[in-house]
Amino acid sequence: MEHKFGIAIHGGAGTILRTSLTAEKEKLYKDALQAALLSGYTLLQKDGSALDAVEAAIKSLEDCPLFNAGKGAVFNSEGRHEMDASIMNGKNLTAGAVGLIKNVKNPITLARKIMENTTHVFVCGEGAENYARAFRLEMASDEYFFDKFRFEQWKQSSMAGGTFLDHNLHGTNAPDEKKFGTVGAVAMDKNGNLAAGTSTGGMTNKSPGRLGDSAVIGAGTYANNNTCAISCTGHGELFIRSVVAYDISALMEYKKLSLAEACHEVVMKKLVQIEGEGGLIAIDKYGNIELPFNSEGMYRAMKSSDGREEAAIYK
């Protein structure tokens, strides 16, 4: 009997209201999610590893300007793109993370190279970019990352002295600014191996040097064959303080909660208590998939070998 396999992806969470997306734009997003999902699922079908599927799905989302990662990453307060990404292999608990990198076409691929080809786990800034060049990864000019919508968003935010939610057309300069927008994937392959990855451009008009949870193993990304694989999206600061991704795993391992129970506990209770808006995607060692979020919406999709399939944006 063939082992069950499956994949889930997200394209960020936030105040995504049905009224703020046209039917046409909604279709664009869903098509992009489907394309990313299939790029990973097809690999799994052909006996590919969970790690390969996660990387392929995230690359697809990074290459799509609709999402705040890779091409289409938001502008920071200096009008530059500083990107973060991390990946973890549930089979051997190895991990790679990069932060604050510029001009690397696919940050998730660099995170994987750091994991597999260096003695480091976490490398930031120019040091990480130097690794990208040493590994001959594809680099891209500032123009490549430029997206007109993101640029207008940044100009408005910059003028208002505030920040914008990635998926909020209205923006805000309220003191309780929200920090969303990420892409991510989790997968289980036919061998029962789990993997998780996350990639982001951070928050529009963010201070240079600010890292969210996407670069932090345990907070934004975690995978362990004994429990689950997790990729988060939400208010990064609160996700770091709550060690969200590892917390799901710990609740399953130590408190014997199911994946659904652990997700509910963390996303709907613990995060809500501290106003930690956002969500996550999760797959456990049995192939169960959960896509919980406490925000208005989360771009998400999943497909598993038992026939379950879903692509959705709103609650």
Add this chain to the structure above:
Amino acid sequence: MEHKFGIAIHGGAGTILRTSLTAEKEKLYKDALQAALLSGYTLLQKDGSALDAVEAAIKSLEDCPLFNAGKGAVFNSEGRHEMDASIMNGKNLTAGAVGLIKNVKNPITLARKIMENTTHVFVCGEGAENYARAFRLEMASDEYFFDKFRFEQWKQSSMAGGTFLDHNLHGTNAPDEKKFGTVGAVAMDKNGNLAAGTSTGGMTNKSPGRLGDSAVIGAGTYANNNTCAISCTGHGELFIRSVVAYDISALMEYKKLSLAEACHEVVMKKLVQIEGEGGLIAIDKYGNIELPFNSEGMYRAMKSSDGREEAAIYK
């Protein structure tokens, strides 16, 4: 009845052999540990907060050139000092972390400012240094951080193309290079509040941009009034992958282990299984203190209001 209070500190772990330290040098280390311990303990005695005690003790260790943090930080492969620090308040689970900063006299103070005076948790590089200037923190020249022993260590390591353990006089350029050296403190104050902090200069001859666990909330530092406060020192990459600091807390909260049992499980079993050399200091909400390590030695000291006191280096 007055609430129990206490503090524990560490000055790094590693291959510290009795034969490698002269009696004179050993006394220097112990005196420095005692001074740092008392700077924190005295504050606790005078009704100071756990957070103040942790910051004071770590500042004392940062200002001492014997330890790899602040003054006396090791040189990276470019002959510069890149420092990391993090702090967490167990009362409200707020946290601050800085990475890859240069010329900031006390990185732990910057981490605290990030926690208390910005909406961010984690800021790296020049962005973090800009915050230090904005907060008018004391800056210091490269000369201030210069230490002759560290410089000789770097020159030798650089020539050999390898890296050095912070507390190993022999050095290594073996492929399985070890990454030690950190200072840290954990405390409980008279109000039962817990706090933890960690600060480091990283690894001699490290690649620019490399972050270890000291900057990562959940990995190197964690505090939660419901469970414990933890500061780690050891092979940073393995501590990140193992989410060490939060793991102790999770084992206590979810599996109902005692502090001693949780420390044993993580430091003596889980870390040993993956050859994750190092140790940690821990205090729980009852004021119990543990100082476990699986390396040859760990510079450590503790003092609690019930009269227990210790300062030691070797096993």
